Amino acid sequence: MPVKSSKIDTKNLVKLLNQLCERLADRPIKVMEVCGTHTVTAHSTGLHSLLPDNLQLISGPGCPVCVTPAGFIDQAARLALEHDVQVMTYGDMVRVPGIKTSLEDVRRQGGKVSVVYSINDAIAVAQQEPNQKIVFLGIGFETTAPATAFALQRAQNEGIKNFIVLCAHKRIIPAMEALLNDPAISIDAFLAPGHVSVIIGAGAYDFIATQHRRPCVVAGFDGEQMLMGLVQILTQLVAGQVKVENVYRSRVTEQGNRQAQKIIDEVFTPSMSIWRGLGAIEQSGLNIRPAFADLDARNIFDLGPPEDFEPSGCRCAEVLKGLIQPSECKLFAQQCTPSAPVGACMVSREGSCSAYYKYHKAGAAS
Amino acid sequence: MCLAVAGKVVELDGCHAVVDVQGNRVNAVTILVPEVKVSDYVLLHAGFAIAITSRQEHDEQHRIFKEIEKHARQILQD
Amino acid sequence: MQELIRQEIIPRLGGKSLIELADSARLDLPHTTLAFTTDSFVVWPLFFPGGDIGRLAVCGTVNDLAARGAKPLALSLALIVEEGLPMNTLRRILKSVSDAACQAQVEVVTGDTKVVERGSANQLFITTSGVGIMPSNLDFTPGRIEPGDVLIINGAIGDHGIAVMSVREGISFASSVKSDVAPLAQMVQKVIKGCGPAVKCMKDPTRGGLAANLNEMAQNVGFVLEEEKIPIRPEVQGACDLLGLDALTVANEGKMLFLVCPDSASKTLDILRDHPLGAEAAVIGRADDKKRLVRLKTALGGERIIDTPYGRELPRIC
Numbered sequence: 221m222p223v224k225s226s227k228i229d230t231k232n233l234v235k236l237l238n239q240l241c242e243r244l245a246d247r248p249i250k251v252m253e254v255c256g257t258h259t260v261t262a263h264s265t266g267l268h269s270l271l272p273d274n275l276q277l278i279s280g281p282g283c284p285v286c287v288t289p290a291g292f293i294d295q296a297a298r299l300a301l302e303h304d305v306q307v308m309t310y311g312d313m314v315r316v317p318g319i320k321t322s323l324e325d326v327r328r329q330g331g332k333v334s335v336v337y338s339i340n341d342a343i344a345v346a347q348q349e350p351n352q353k354i355v356f357l358g359i360g361f362e363t364t365a366p367a368t369a370f371a372l373q374r375a376q377n378e379g380i381k382n383f384i385v386l387c388a389h390k391r392i393i394p395a396m397e398a399l400l401n402d403p404a405i406s407i408d409a410f411l412a413p414g415h416v417s418v419i420i421g422a423g424a425y426d427f428i429a430t431q432h433r434r435p436c437v438v439a440g441f442d443g444e445q446m447l448m449g450l451v452q453i454l455t456q457l458v459a460g461q462v463k464v465e466n467v468y469r470s471r472v473t474e475q476g477n478r479q480a481q482k483i484i485d486e487v488f489t490p491s492m493s494i495w496r497g498l499g500a501i502e503q504s505g506l507n508i509r510p511a512f513a514d515l516d517a518r519n520i521f522d523l524g525p526p527e528d529f530e531p532s533g534c535r536c537a538e539v540l541k542g543l544i545q546p547s548e549c550k551l552f553a554q555q556c557t558p559s560a561p562v563g564a565c566m567v568s569r570e571g572s573c574s575a576y577y578k579y580h581k582a583g584a585a586s
Numbered sequence: 587m588c589l590a591v592a593g594k595v596v597e598l599d600g601c602h603a604v605v606d607v608q609g610n611r612v613n614a615v616t617i618l619v620p621e622v623k624v625s626d627y628v629l630l631h632a633g634f635a636i637a638i639t640s641r642q643e644h645d646e647q648h649r650i651f652k653e654i655e656k657h658a659r660q661i662l663q664d
Numbered sequence: 665m666q667e668l669i670r671q672e673i674i675p676r677l678g679g680k681s682l683i684e685l686a687d688s689a690r691l692d693l694p695h696t697t698l699a700f701t702t703d704s705f706v707v708w709p710l711f712f713p714g715g716d717i718g719r720l721a722v723c724g725t726v727n728d729l730a731a732r733g734a735k736p737l738a739l740s741l742a743l744i745v746e747e748g749l750p751m752n753t754l755r756r757i758l759k760s761v762s763d764a765a766c767q768a769q770v771e772v773v774t775g776d777t778k779v780v781e782r783g784s785a786n787q788l789f790i791t792t793s794g795v796g797i798m799p800s801n802l803d804f805t806p807g808r809i810e811p812g813d814v815l816i817i818n819g820a821i822g823d824h825g826i827a828v829m830s831v832r833e834g835i836s837f838a839s840s841v842k843s844d845v846a847p848l849a850q851m852v853q854k855v856i857k858g859c860g861p862a863v864k865c866m867k868d869p870t871r872g873g874l875a876a877n878l879n880e881m882a883q884n885v886g887f888v889l890e891e892e893k894i895p896i897r898p899e900v901q902g903a904c905d906l907l908g909l910d911a912l913t914v915a916n917e918g919k920m921l922f923l924v925c926p927d928s929a930s931k932t933l934d935i936l937r938d939h940p941l942g943a944e945a946a947v948i949g950r951a952d953d954k955k956r957l958v959r960l961k962t963a964l965g966g967e968r969i970i971d972t973p974y975g976r977e978l979p980r981i982c
Contacts, residue, residue, distance in 0.1 A: 229652045230965050236658045243662070257588045264910065274908025310632070311908075337837075338633025338906070340615060360632075363588045366618055367634045416590035418637045434619060441588075444647075445962035448654050455658045470643045471629055477636060480618045558644065558974035559667075569908065579968045591905045610830070611757025612837040630906075 233447045234270050240454035241272035249275045250406060251453055252399070252542050254392060255413030255568025256283035257441050263579035265443030268584040275452070278542035281395055281574075282413060284313045284360045285568035286540060287495045288388050291527030292357075293318025296386060299355050299521060300331035305384075306349075307333045308342040309357040310364075312568045317561060319529045339371045346375070346383040355517050362419040365389045365506055366480040369487035372512050386517035387508050388526070390493055392416050393424055394504035400432045405541055407434065409453045414440040414468045419484075421476025422466045429462045442469040487512060494528050496564065497537030522536040536563035539572050553577060590631035592639055598624050605630055666972075669740055685880070686805060687867065688732035690798060698798040699734035701725060705790040708919030713827045714842030715917075718760030722918060723847045725794040726768045727868040730849040731920065733804045733856050734796030736768060741775040744789040747782045754809065757788065770794075796849075799856070806881045808864040808885065814929040815887060815949040816922040818851065819844070821874060822900040825914035837906060840843050841899050844918030851939045852920060856904040858935045862928035866920045875912045877921065878958045879972040886957040889949035889970065912960075913973040923951060 241249065253259065262268055263396025271277060293316055300323075307323065313346045314323045314335060321581040323333045339356055346354040347518035350451060358368040368385060375383040382420065399405055412425050417438045420449040428436040435456040439449030448467045456462060462564050465474055484506070508516040530537060534556070545554050546558040546565065556562040557576055595605035601617045605628060616622050616635045627643070629634035640646065674683060681689040688699035692775045715723075722739065729736045741761065743964045745754065815953055823844040830839035848868065856863055869877040874894075878887050896911055904911045918941060929947060936942030958970040 228648060232655065233651075234965065236655065236662075239662055240658060255588055263968060264962075265964045266960070266962035266968040267964060269966040270964065271967065338613075340613070340633045361588065363590070363636065364633055366636070367615075367632050370615065370634070399630055409648055413588060415590050415631060415636070418590075441590075443962070443966070444651075447964070448651060451654055455654070455661050459661045459664070467654070469650060470646045471639050473639050477618055479620060479637065483618070523593075578971045578974075589905075589908045591902065607837075608904055609840045609899035610837050610903050610906060611839075612906065635888075 225548060228444050230444060230447060233451055235247060235450050237447070237454060238272050240451065240458050241275050242444070243446060243458045244454075245274060247274070247455065248297040250278055250542070251275065251409045251411055251450065252278045252280045252407045252543070253280035253411040254280040254396060255412070255416065256286070256568065257415070258411060258413060258439070258446065259572055259575050260442065260570050261441050262446060263575045265446075267446055269444050270447075273496055275450070275454070276440070278407075279572040280399060280540040280542050281498060281540040283565070283568050283570040284390060286536065286564040286571045287390065288359060288564075289494050289496055289526040289528040289546055290317065290319045290564070291529060292388050293322060294320055295328045295523050295526055296323060296355070296357055297321045297331070298385070299386070299517065300326045300333060301329060303353070303521065305332070305353045305355045306345070307331070307355050307357065308336050308345065308531070309393065310331070310359060311335050313357055313359060313572070315526065315561070316567045319527065319533070339367050343371055343380060344384055345388070346380050350382055353382050353384060355384045355386050358385045358389050360414075361390055361392050361416050363415045365484050365488065366419065369483045370399050372487050372508065372515050375515055376512060381514070384515055384517045384520060385508065386523075387506065389488065389506040390495070391490060391504050391506065394501050395421070395495060395498060396428065398498055398501050398504075399541065400428070400434070400539070405543065408457065408544070409435040409437070411446065411449050411453065412438040414445070414472060417468065417472040417476070419477050419480045421474055422464060422472055423474045424476065425464045429464050433462050435462055436464045438464075438468050438472050440471065494525060496528060497540035531562050534563040536565045539565050544562065549573070566586050590629050590633070590636065592627055592643075593631055595624050595626050598622070603635065604647060605635065630633055675969040684805065686730040686732065688734060688794075688796070689835070690732065690803065690901050692800070699729050699732040699796045699798045700793070702729040702791070702793045703728060705792070706786070707828065708786055709831055710753065712843055713839070714823070715845040716757055716760050717788060718757035719764040719845050720917060721792050722761055722764035722768060722770070723845050724870065725792040726770055726847045726849050727920065729796035731866045731868050732796075732798060732805070733802055733852070733866070734798045735853060736770040736796040736849050737792060738771055738773040738795050739765065740793040741772050742791040743775070743777045744785050744791075745777065745779045746785040746787050747779055749787050753787070754778055755793065759981040764847060768849060793974055802856070802861055804863060804866050804867050804882050804949070806946045809881065809885050809923045809951050810864070811951050811953040812926055813864055813883055813923045813951040814926050814947055815951065816924060816929065816932055816936070816945060816947050817895070818848070818920050818936050819918070819944040820870075820895040820897050820900065821916055821919065822896055822904065822911045822914040824917040825873065825901050831902065835862040837903070838968050839895065839899060844916060846918035846941050848918065848920050851936065854939060855922065855932055855935050856973055858907060859924060859928045859932055862925040863922060863932070864925070865923040867922055869919055870917050873911070873913045873915055875910070875958070875970050876972050878970065881923075882956050882957060882958050885951040886954035887949055888944050888952055888959045888961060890961045891963045894948045895944050895946050906927060912970055930956045
C-alpha cells in the first residue's frame with residue numbers, strides 16, 4: 221500500500237517540477253529508475269504524462285525477471301522435465317521465454333510448475349510432500365533475497381532435505397555502478413528503489429554522489445513519492461548540488477535493515493553474475509555459500525551459470541540500459557506483444573516494454 | 587517484484603505473524619524485524635515483514651512534502 | 665481469446681447477430697422481441713466467499729440478458745459432472761441455483777446432465793442458456809453510444825475476482841471480501857422504465873473487469889474514466905496491492921455499466937441508488953470521440969491508457 225496522503229498538493233509539485241525544468245531548458249534531463257515497481261507506478265499513475273518535455277524518466281535494469289539470462293528458464297525447465305522436480309516460483313517467471321522453452325510450456329508437457337506468493341508456501345509444500353523434490357527459483361534483488369536466505373536456513377535447521385533453491389538473486393549497486401561507468405549511457409540522476417533501500421539503506425548510494433557526482437533520491441511507490449523524488453532531484457540539479465536524499469524516510473533508514481543484511485551475508489556470497497543487456501558484472505549476483513551446498517540446485521544438479529541469449533531483432537538489452545525507448549525496437553507491438561512476447565521486457569508485468577505497451581497503447585496516444 | 591504493502595500486526599507467535607492489510611489477513615514471518623510487537627505497522631513483502639513503519643506515516647509524508655516544496659522555491663528564487 | 669473468436673469462429677458461423685458479439689442476441693419475432701444468450705461456468709474453486717458456481721451460473725446468464733434490456737424469462741442448465749463429485753456438493757450447488765433463480769424471478773425450464781470420468785472436468789462445469797423479452801422499440805448496443813454520454817456503474821469494483829483469488833491455493837491470505845454475484849435484471853428494468861431510450865448501452869464487466877469490457881464497447885467512441893470516482897472497497901484495493909493486480913482488470917459479477925444521455929445521468933443515479941444492488945452507484949466517466957481508446961485520468965492528475973488485459977491474469981474466475 222502506498223504511503224497515502226490526502227494533503228499533498230500534487231498540482232503544486234508538478235508546477236514546481238515545470239519551473240525547475242525550465243531553468244535547465246537548454247538540455248534534456250535524464251533520470252533513471254532501476255526498479256520494476258517504479259516503472260509500473262510511473263506508467264499506471266500517469267506520471268509520465270505530467271513530466272515536462274525536457275525531463276525523461278528512463279527505466280533501467282530494475283526488473284529482476286527481465287535481467288535474468290534466458291538460459292535460467294531452460295535450466296529450471298530441465299529440472300522439472302528430466303529430474304521430476306516440482307518447480308515453484310513467483311508469478312511472472314511462468315511466461316518468460318527462455319532460450320528454447322518456457323515454464324508455461326513445461327506445464328503443458330506435464331512438468332510440475334506452480335506459482336507461490338511467498339517462499340514460505342514452497343517450504344510448506346516441501347514439508348507436506350517429503351518425497352517430492354521442490355526447487356524454488358530465487359529471483360529478485362535485495363528486497364527478496366532475505367526471504368530466500370531465511371528459507372535456506374530454516375530448511376537446513378529443520379532437516380527439510382527436499383527443499384532446494386536455484387538461485388539467481390542480484391545486487392543492484394554493482395549494476396548502478398556499471399551503468400555510471402558506461403560511456404554510452406548518460407544519466408543525470410537516479411531515482412533509487414524504495415524497497416531495496418529498506419534493506420540496503422540510503423547510505424548505500426553515497427558513491428553515486430561522492431564518486432560519480434550525480435544526485436540520487438530514494439523514493440517509494442506511489443505517484444506522490446516519485447513526484448517528490450523528481451522535484452528533489454531537479455532542485456539539486458538547478459542548485460548545482462549533488463547528494464543522496466530520501467523521500468521515503470518513514471520506511472527507509474540510512475543504514476537499512478541490519479538483520480536482513482546479516483542473514484543475506486550468512487547464506488549468500490557476492491559473485492559475478494550475468495545481466496541480460498549489461499553482460500557480466502562482478503559482485504552483482506548472490507551465490508549460495510558452500511555451507512548450504514546440499515540445498516543449492518547448482519551443486520546438486522551440477523549446473524553452471526545460465527547462458528544468455530537474445531532472440532534475433534530483440535533489443536531488450538538496449539531498453540534495459542535506457543538507451544532506447546521500447547517503441548524504438550522494430551519488434552515492439554509488431555511481433556512482440558504482451559500476448560506473444562519475444563523478449564523478457566515484454567513478458568514481465570514490470571518490464572519496460574510491457575508497461576509502455578499497456579499504458580500507452582502502442583500506436584495510440586503518446 | 588518489489589511489491590510491498592503496509593499492514594497492522596494483529597497476531598504474533600514467535601516469528602510468525604498475521605498482518606491485516608485493509609481487512610485482508612496475511613501470514614508473515616517477522617525475523618527481519620525481531621523487535622516487532624502486536625499493533626505495530628509493518629511493510630510486507632512476499633510473506634516477510636521488512637520494516638516497521640509508523641502509524642503517523644501520512645503526517646510525516648506531509649512534512650517531507652512541505653520541506654521539499656520550501657527548498658525548491660528557495661532555489662528557484664536564487 | 666478475442667483473436668480466436670474473430671479469426672476462427674465468426675468467419676465460420678457469423679450471422680448478423682453473432683457478429684455483434686453482444687452479451688445477448690436479439691431475435692425479432694412477429695409479435696415479440698427476444699434476447700437469447702449462452703454462457704459456460706468453469707470457476708475454480710466451486711465455492712467462494714459470497715457464492716458458488718451455481719449462483720454464478722444463474723446470475724451471469726440473467727445479467728447477460730439484462731444487459732440487452734431484457735426481462736429474463738427462462739434458463740436452461742447443463743451440468744458436466746466429474747465422476748466422484750460428492751453428492752452433498754452437488755446438492756449445495758443445486759440449492760444455490762434454485763435460490764438464485766427465485767431471487768432473479770426466472771425459471772430453469774430445461775437441462776441436461778452428463779457424468780465424465782475422473783480427470784475430465786474439474787469437479788463441475790455448467791453451461792446455461794437464457795431467454796428474455798426485450799422492449800421491441802429499444803435496443804442497447806455499443807453502436808448507440810455517442811461522445812458525451814455518461815458512464816455509470818452501480819457499485820464498487822473487484823469484489824468477485826478478489827473473493828475467488830482469496831480461496832485459491834498458493835495464495836496465503838484470508839480476505840473479508842465477498843463476491844458481489846447478484847442478479848441485476850430487476851434493477852436494470854427500473855432504469856429502462858425510468859429513462860427509456862436515454863439509456864444507450866449496458867454491459868456487465870465480468871472477466872477482465874472494466875478494462876476488458878470498456879475496450880470491447882469502445883468501437884465508434886472512446887472512454888475517459890476518472891480514477892477518483894471509481895468506487896472500490898479498501899479491502900479490495902488492499903488485496904490488489906498485495907497481489908500486484910490492477911483493480912480495473914478484476915472480474916465483477918454483480919455490476920452493470922450504463923451509458924446514458926447526459927440529461928438522464930442524474931435520474932439514472934437516483935433510480936440505481938434507490939435499489940439495494942445500486943446503493944453505491946456512481947458516475948465514473950464518459951464517452952468521447954477518441955475512438956477505440958479507453959483512458960484514465962489518474963488520481964495524481966495525469967493520464968494513461970487502460971488497455972485490454974493480456975494473458976491469464978486471473979484464470980478460471982467465472
